[in-house]
Amino acid sequence: MEKQRNHPSPLKFWLWFNPIGRQAGGWAYILHRITALGLTFYLYLHLIVLGLLAKGPDGYDQFLVLAHSPLFVFGELLVVAAGILHGLNGMRIALTTLGVSVTRQKQLFFGLMAIAAIAILVFGIRMFTV
Amino acid sequence: MSPAKWNIILKIHRQKQGEAPHFEEFPMQVDPDEYVLDAVERVWAFMDRSLCFRHACHHSTCGACGMRVNDVEKLTCITPIREVTRDGATLKVEPLRNFPVVSDLAVDMGTFYSRMETVGARAVLPVSEAEIENPPTTWDADESQYIRLADCIECGLCISACPAAATSTEYLGPAVLAGAQDQGLKRNLKLLELVDSEDGLWRCHSAFECTAVCPSFVDPARRIMDLRMQVIEERFKRLFRKP
Numbered sequence: 574m575e576k577q578r579n580h581p582s583p584l585k586f587w588l589w590f591n592p593i594g595r596q597a598g599g600w601a602y603i604l605h606r607i608t609a610l611g612l613t614f615y616l617y618l619h620l621i622v623l624g625l626l627a628k629g630p631d632g633y634d635q636f637l638v639l640a641h642s643p644l645f646v647f648g649e650l651l652v653v654a655a656g657i658l659h660g661l662n663g664m665r666i667a668l669t670t671l672g673v674s675v676t677r678q679k680q681l682f683f684g685l686m687a688i689a690a691i692a693i694l695v696f697g698i699r700m701f702t703v
Numbered sequence: 704m705s706p707a708k709w710n711i712i713l714k715i716h717r718q719k720q721g722e723a724p725h726f727e728e729f730p731m732q733v734d735p736d737e738y739v740l741d742a743v744e745r746v747w748a749f750m751d752r753s754l755c756f757r758h759a760c761h762h763s764t765c766g767a768c769g770m771r772v773n774d775v776e777k778l779t780c781i782t783p784i785r786e787v788t789r790d791g792a793t794l795k796v797e798p799l800r801n802f803p804v805v806s807d808l809a810v811d812m813g814t815f816y817s818r819m820e821t822v823g824a825r826a827v828l829p830v831s832e833a834e835i836e837n838p839p840t841t842w843d844a845d846e847s848q849y850i851r852l853a854d855c856i857e858c859g860l861c862i863s864a865c866p867a868a869a870t871s872t873e874y875l876g877p878a879v880l881a882g883a884q885d886q887g888l889k890r891n892l893k894l895l896e897l898v899d900s901e902d903g904l905w906r907c908h909s910a911f912e913c914t915a916v917c918p919s920f921v922d923p924a925r926r927i928m929d930l931r932m933q934v935i936e937e938r939f940k941r942l943f944r945k946p
Contacts, residue, residue, distance in 0.1 A: 581868055581874070588870070670932075
């Protein structure tokens with residue numbers, strides 16, 4: 574049974590998120606997984622919120638009041654950030670798969686993440702000020 | 704060579720049959736320009752003869768001494784102690800991940816070697832056949848002449864570092880896929896079904912950790928990307944081929 578301890582297993586999915594000893598590509602992998610899970614969670618949340626429409630105008634109006642709270646707006650910013658990070662990192666994966674920038678994937682990752690940081694900042698400023 | 708000695712604590716993963724895995728610490732004085740494998744051997748020679756680990760050539764040719772050193776995959780025979788720790792610090796040594804532990808630092812590489820054979824990768828090539836391979840179409844010919852799969856020493860560091868390999872026993876893994884790429888679908892079309900599968904090259908999620916830890920600069924991740932292009936090309940051709 575001892576042989577199983579170090580053996581690959583679907584139950585070891587938490588190792589996907591272990592950042593210890595990882596390098597740039599590994600960080601990109603972790604970020605991609607976390608944002609994917611976050612966006613999947615949001616999708617279900619979104620469907621639940623849409624379901625409020627079935628409860629009539631009053632129920633939906635109550636939700637709209639909640640949707641304007643700073644905490645909710647911050648949550649929306651997290652969704653936007655996850656979408657940007659996942660989308661741009663996905664571009665890195667698609668490009669390298671097609672043989673583009675394979676030997677410079679690290680620089681590609683950092684470049685795309687710099688663009689993501691600027692985009693998230695712009696969205697954040699607009700969402701909290703407009 | 705620096706004459707100054709360092710005092711370090713070698714923290715080694717121990718696990719015998721029937722035992723739970725644990726760490727044992729061995730304080731020792733080392734020359735920082737020695738290699739990690741030298742320190743491990745010193746434990747075996749002077750402190751604990753029951754320590755089990757794999758090693759042979761001591762010059763990065765056999766690929767036997769791959770281990771995790773302070774959480775990063777290293778070929779311990781060419782990793783100077785100076786590069787991975789400092790005077791007065793702890794140096795943690797563990798077996799490779801994603802391989803069954805046989806004892807202490809030794810892992811079972813059997814399945815990995817079998818898969819390398821399945822894709823036609825040979826551990827040893829005759830000199831007449833070890834010529835510089837034809838560069839894949841997506842590679843620059845000038846740089847690819849230095850990246851040869853013949854340099855792969857089957858150390859398993861890439862499999863250990865791969866996050867996708869942590870959750871699937873059936874995943875072929877970076878070195879095996881690199882071996883398939885070296886064969887090429889043009890040379891061996893039978894590889895198509897093997898690599899274009901759930902546990903083949905599409906399970907790779909482009910973490911590039913394999914390339915980061917490869918001690919022979921074989922660049923497995925780049926080979927996987929090239930193999931994907933080969934598979935896409937072949938599948939595309941079949942769309943327009945008469946049955």
